Amino acid sequence: MCKICFDNDKYVTLQSQKIKDRISQYGKLYMEFGGKLFDDYHASRVLPGFMPDTKLKMLLQLKDDAELIIVISAQDILNNKVRGDLGISYDQDVLRLIDAFNSVGLAVNSVVVSQYNYEQDVDTFIEHLKKLEIKVYKHYKIKGYPSNIEHIASEEGFGKNEYVETTKSLVVVTAPGPGSGKMSTCLSQLYHENKRGIKAGYAKFETFPIWNLPLKHPLNIAYEAATADLNDVNMIDPFHLEHYGTLAVNYNRDVEVFPVLDALFKKIWGDSPYKSPTDMGVNMIGYCITDQDVAIKAAEQEIIRRYYSAKCKYVTNAENNENEIYKIELLLKQANVTMDKRPVIAAALKKAEETGTPSTAIELSDGRIITGKTSSLLGASAAMLLNALKALAGIPDNQALISPAIIEPLQDLKLNHLGNSNPRLHTDEILVALAICAVTSPTAQLALSQLEKLKDCEMHTSVLLANVDYITLKRLGIRLSSEPRYYTKKLYHPK
Numbered sequence: 001m002c003k004i005c006f007d008n009d010k011y012v013t014l015q016s017q018k019i020k021d022r023i024s025q026y027g028k029l030y031m032e033f034g035g036k037l038f039d040d041y042h043a044s045r046v047l048p049g050f051m052p053d054t055k056l057k058m059l060l061q062l063k064d065d066a067e068l069i070i071v072i073s074a075q076d077i078l079n080n081k082v083r084g085d086l087g088i089s090y091d092q093d094v095l096r097l098i099d100a101f102n103s104v105g106l107a108v109n110s111v112v113v114s115q116y117n118y119e120q121d122v123d124t125f126i127e128h129l130k131k132l133e134i135k136v137y138k139h140y141k142i143k144g145y146p147s148n149i150e151h152i153a154s155e156e157g158f159g160k161n162e163y164v165e166t167t168k169s170l171v172v173v174t175a176p177g178p179g180s181g182k183m184s185t186c187l188s189q190l191y192h193e194n195k196r197g198i199k200a201g202y203a204k205f206e207t208f209p210i211w212n213l214p215l216k217h218p219l220n221i222a223y224e225a226a227t228a229d230l231n232d233v234n235m236i237d238p239f240h241l242e243h244y245g246t247l248a249v250n251y252n253r254d255v256e257v258f259p260v261l262d263a264l265f266k267k268i269w270g271d272s273p274y275k276s277p278t279d280m281g282v283n284m285i286g287y288c289i290t291d292q293d294v295a296i297k298a299a300e301q302e303i304i305r306r307y308y309s310a311k312c313k314y315v316t317n318a319e320n321n322e323n324e325i326y327k328i329e330l331l332l333k334q335a336n337v338t339m340d341k342r343p344v345i346a347a348a349l350k351k352a353e354e355t356g357t358p359s360t361a362i363e364l365s366d367g368r369i370i371t372g373k374t375s376s377l378l379g380a381s382a383a384m385l386l387n388a389l390k391a392l393a394g395i396p397d398n399q400a401l402i403s404p405a406i407i408e409p410l411q412d413l414k415l416n417h418l419g420n421s422n423p424r425l426h427t428d429e430i431l432v433a434l435a436i437c438a439v440t441s442p443t444a445q446l447a448l449s450q451l452e453k454l455k456d457c458e459m460h461t462s463v464l465l466a467n468v469d470y471i472t473l474k475r476l477g478i479r480l481s482s483e484p485r486y487y488t489k490k491l492y493h494p495k
Helices: 008-027 042-047 052-061 072-078 090-103 122-129 182-195 216-227 238-244 251-269 292-316 322-334 343-355 380-391 406-417 427-438 442-448 467-476
Strands: 029-033 066-073 107-118 136-140 170-176 200-203 234-236 249-251 359-363 369-373 458-461 477-482
Touching: 008 029, 008 200, 029 182, 042 292, 066 072, 066 090, 066 182, 066 442, 066 458, 072 090, 072 107, 072 122, 090 107, 107 122, 107 182, 122 136, 122 369, 136 182, 182 200, 182 251, 216 234, 216 292, 216 322, 234 238, 234 251, 238 251, 249 251, 251 343, 292 322, 292 477, 343 359, 343 369, 343 458, 359 380, 369 380, 380 427, 380 442, 380 458, 380 467, 427 442, 427 467, 467 477
Parallel strands: 029 170, 029 200, 066 107, 066 170, 107 136, 458 477
Antiparallel strands: 234 249, 359 369, 359 458
């Protein structure tokens, strides 16, 4: 397993206590929750030891006093916006999030549809939620938002929004993705609470950038790389520096909007409790890093992976994301990161050059690099997978794990019954075949038992992978990058 650089238990304790302290200042707190509450794989990649569900575990410490509002923008419904990591639309993700929260005992209060403007498709979604007995509230487009403070904090602004009735001391406001309207929902609620004589508080939970690390720390640069498509920029918080005389890192959108927030707080409450956007945050993640060297190396790998991901997106998508690529190229230079810091790249390309076929390489936790090439029987990733399992189990390279009596019927099924033109087995198919052989073969069983050891290993492929291979490798926890080129020159490339 990879080296650990993060104290997960300490983080859960510190973070939950920080939020409790902020609640105690007000009695009722609206907390805008940025990033992913579930499945935060970016944090787990750049901070080995951080578990993907860590933030959920932290929130479960507060579940008796917490309820959630999920916000979705009407515009995202109309545009059928999709979560890139899950491949599902934002409106589908709302339902997924509700199920996920309910399954662990976190109370979902309702769904807020922000920027509502009477569109038919949005109304259809709202009616669907109501049929599922989910409370839905409409928050309207506000003319002049976010600059026209007098209009926003009036009965024609926030006053037109439907008030979300809440009962808990902590109201977590989350969303399927950025730009959904979490902040405006929180501010609208503060306005309505104040009308009712309740001075509720506001806090912002963002994991990255890490405010108490240097601006150009690789962890913060990795965050910029992760949000390059949004054009987020890390920067020194000028308000924090001016008021406290100390450096703190924030990002451009929060810094840009802070004067507006400050004015809104003063308009709603008569004063503002915060001197800087950093003051609004409650993030304690920087206090739980236990090994800076490991964190830096992990962040460097993430920046390289994000670079390759952006280049692959350029090849596979109709959208033009050249600016995203250029930005990450600049971030690579700022972090002083070159491709030779990811040894699997050179290994995969060398294998492809030697064999003249698509090839892959994976780096095991002990530093060994195992390769695989395309053959008449197996795709490159499937071959690499078998080779890696053999290496981990100490099985000789020339010893077959899967009987031809298993492979041949599978190929016949693909070609003659399922309409495939490619007889080679993908990673999912080779794992099924290995599992079948493991029933009667102790060697195959030994190899299969090594799968867990592939988690967090770094891998590179000399061509773009078929979607089925990508999904299988991701489920195994392998950290993948690919060259931005297809295996063939065909125009149509099925997923």
